[in-house]
Amino acid sequence: MAEFIRDITKKREQRYSYGLMLLRECIEKKRPLINPNSKERKALLRAENISIAFGKLQALNNVMVEVKEGEILAIIGPNGAGKTCLLNVISGFYRAQQGDVYLEEKRITHFSSHKIAELGLCRTFQNIALYTGLSVTDNIIAGRHPHIGYNFVTGMIYFPWANKEEAYQRAIAEDIIDFLELEHVRGAVVGMLAYGLRKRVELGRALALEPRILLLDEPMAGMNLDEKEDMARFIIDINEFLKIPIVLIEHDMGVVMDIADRIVVLDFGNKIAEGVPEEIKQNQKVIAAYLGAG
């Protein structure tokens, strides 16, 4: 036991200023960080010909989106364009009436949400959806739910191995807390926190799940410039350090154009453009529908 403590403490000290070291190790144990044949940037997530209608309202119409290994993909569009709806379809909230979602060539259209999460497709919400009664640390450990090995009887009796596992999960949670700079509020109940901090906690909880792909629904909505910069830094760091591809819905064009590798533009449920930021800026359709000529 003492050795175990020394071990994780040492590991944490090595990269104390950065965080995420333990989490990265955890992910590397299960899979290589970068797919060995990702040179040709294989598609990790594919949503093919997604259509969904609520009554007469066609929310998504034959939308096709690909997320490639290691990229940041931004989805933009006016309000009601179907951005969040697309994320809901991908994460198993809505059932698409037509079309399929593939994660690493595995069809996940019919999977239930928690199954999809276990496969590593993880998302945050536009209006924060945290466990308000738990502390920040507990929220993040709760995010590690599928990765905690022991069964409930072991937990109830609190056998030594459950104790050890809990300490290990806490170490990973602290790792994420370090990375997201939440140290000063780690014990606070989430319901009491300020909006910007809650957004960060939610990102931390999503990270704790060791995602294969991270879907962020407006992570910077309602933040000031400082907080936006922080959040952008976190997103880029996650992308670079853990090689996790990120799908980002965002309205702040400055941020999107800066950090996104590729952009998909939706309008009234149709995909009107796709490409690198420079192309999107010049695209006449996009300017007419969303960006404006200013």
Added chain:
Amino acid sequence: MNINRPCGTFDRNYFQAKELYRTRLRKVLLALLILGMYVLPLLIGDYGISILTVICAFIIGMLGLQIITGYCGQISIGHAAFMGVGMYTVAILQRHFGFSFWLALPFAGLVPMFIGMMFGVPALRMKGLYLAFATLAAHFVIVYVISNWRSVTNGTDGMWMKRPGELFGIDFMKDRNYYLLVLTVTIFMTYVATNLSRTKLGRSFVAVRDNDIAAEVMGINIAYTKIMAFGVGCFFAGISGAMGGAYYEYVNIEWFGLDDSIWYLGFLVVGGFGSIFGAIAGATVWKIMDELSTLVTPLAETFLGGAAFYASAAFSLVFYSLIIIVFLVFEPRGIAHRWEIIKRSYRLHPFPY
């Protein structure tokens, strides 16, 4: 932000970080409390022991309801009925199958657990008030089965139930020794419930309570979690029923009416949702109120004369309602929350916050 910890304590590793009792003082106090509970029956008479036994039995049941309603957020109006299932399981196993109490005790937990899981299924589609009505059905079905399946349950006449015999030379027919047994079981169940609340399953309960949509997306199987909540909660209720029923050595369906289920919920509010201490406090207050009402009756005789005899039945109800109303108005988060505030102000003493 994080002021909920004693001054001057620091975590040096992750085992310390998740400790429940950090300072030596608190550990000593806890040990003294447990020791005191064991020594107490030597100091008080049979009347006190009977109160303590009933309080202990109800604490186990309240912990069960705390798990279902406080932690998992599923309102259950049928909790007393599951206590009854636990009682009757022991009685039936003893009468028809000749089981000893010890052999029947695990079944007293497991049978209500499976029945509770069955009645927990509506929770997959219903929430809040609607679910409360679905669990109400559990109460009526259970009472109906017990009162009409005469060949097995002896109907409304009730059944005799045997206390455990001797074990390691301890005679449990003596009330004092039986209290020690109930206390031991209560301490063990409290330990189990505490651990449950801070490990994987407990966290997923709270996740489902606070935000079931997010929980589903974060990889928590909601159906499994909700049904487990009912299962574990009803397991506690069953054990509680078995311990309480064996104390009186008699079981009757009159003992777990619908009003008991509702008082269960009411005193959970008094104790405080979502904390183990809340469940213990709620059950204790409930049973103390009960005794208080019997103490008040002779006093009432001086005012009401002969009518006090008739009024005495209403005293407990008046007291119950009064205390629940007082708590709903002045401290809706219960004794547990108030206790947290007291502890906090003690730690911060010279400063107001």
